[in-house]
Amino acid sequence: MELVRAGVLDVGVERYGDPSGPSVVLLHGFPYDTRSYDDVARLLADTGADVVVPYLRGFGPTRFVEDSTMRSGEQAALAHDLHDLIGAMALDRPIVAGYDWGGRAACAVAALWPESVSGLVSVSGYLVQDIEAAVTTPAPPHLEKRYWYQYYLHSERGRAGLAAYRAEIAQTL
16 A cells, blocks of 8 residues: 555555556445455456555545645545546556446546546446535435435435425335
């Protein structure tokens, strides 16, 4: 494991394979960490790839450079973290891959800085979002139940969903 200064973070990075090979960045989700990629990182490294598996902000040894930096898990912050890491490690247009928070970071970098990556692999149900609409606009309860683990009914979106779909939520429960 190495620490890489990248923007507002000192990022803990696990690295596998040949640093001169094609780069692949594997990004974990919440609440997981780099261990999610132990097997796939070794498989990719065995093909000659340079595999970079960073700990996202708030995980493992990754730390903010300044105590005063705002803590945020929003997609823009995660995207900047990944973009800064690609630059700090001088990775040549890596394939970026991830799920959950890592998928969100990978998708946002591919959308905002397409020249920085050569490919994208993402797995998740909520990648790049219209945050304002996501916070306030309810979906039908059969779709919303996927998010109840995130305290749906404790949010403004949940309040609006309960007001709009009270009978359907009761039926779903």
